């Protein structure tokens with residue numbers, strides 16, 4: 001069993017092309033997880049366009065892909081109309097809701113292709129696009145167990161975990177963990193004090209080989225952005241430590257942050273991790289980066 | 295209107311037509327370089343002059359390095375159509391680390407550290423030649 005995790009878009013909120021964001025990239029959320037021959041796609045932000053182009057270079061076999069959307073805010077769905085493999089009749093894509101009958105994501109993907117927004121109608125996509133769902137929060141797809149967890153975000157959002165043969169990858173973006181901390185005063189407390197992550201989420205992430213987490217804000221920025229749906233990057237370090245995660249990818253970089261800011265954010269998070277458990281590896285998710293497990 | 299001309303002015307603006315010159319749109323890049331800062335013979339620079347270059351212990355690798363930490367064909371560095379360099383681990387035994395993180399593949403950026411076994415390189419991105 002081998003997991004490959006490829007970052008196609010790591011930016012939060014809105015695409016940020018340009019010189020300042022060259023290293024971490026300007027495309028919005030899209031992560032490809034390949035588990036043996038299965039293709040899982042977490043979010044369809046603008047990074048999805050490039051994943052689509054790349055898939056077409058990998059061979060001529062029909063493509064089957066499983067889409068897991070954290071939620072349907074713009075920065076997570078905008079790449080879908082530009083996902084070329086969706087236009088070819090031999091390909092099949094499953095779009096998962098969280099329960100039977102949950103077609104919200106499917107409906108919004110088709111909704112954003114109405115003629116007021118986009119020249120090609122959803123009905124003209126010739127691939128087989130199936131509205132699918134996780135059964136009671138859980139489903140085994142090609143031997144890989146997929147589960148979800150409902151996060152803290154305006155309009156709701158979901159994290160997903162992928163487990164196979166003892167390897168575990170968690171994708172958890174757009175999650176204001178700070179609002180769920182056991183001590184509500186933690187936001188204004190001593191920034192160095194550990195922040196206690198709720199048990200259920202700690203368990204959901206527990207033992208992951210890789211946790212990809214929203215890490216949008218610096219501590220000082222967050223104070224003016226409480227309720228916007230994103231955490232302090234340093235809080236995510238505490239989550240990774242308490243969940244005994246092996247590697248933490250800081251993700252959903254703020255559109256106002258250039259590469260130098262993201263570098264600084266990573267350095268601060270590494271310092272925090274090193275104080276508590278030097279074994280935790282922290283890095284910044286960046287476009288084009290591919291990791292391998294197993 | 296020459297009476298309004300101040301002493302500091304040069305000649306009046308010409309009214310003749312200007313011929314516009316187009317310089318070639320060059321996408322040519324100066325060669326990017328991997329600088330070995332730690333390893334046999336360091337410091338030493340390797341120019342990434344080919345589209346695909348393999349670093350390894352094999353004598354016929356594009357960048358052959360005699361180190362038992364290296365697999366025969368350890369890592370591939372490939373220039374993309376965009377001009378960026380992609381680095382890829384060729385299933386090596388000891389892996390490839392970018393800025394301390396074990397990777398399977400990555401796009402290199404100026405200043406990245408590339409570690410293979412005990413060898414340490416720094417990537418310097420080529421600048422556009424005018």
Ligand SMILES: [Zn+2]
Pocket residue numbers: 012013073075076174252
């Ligand atoms: Zn977002």
Ligand SMILES: [Zn+2]
Pocket residue numbers: 071073153174229
């Ligand atoms: Zn959102």
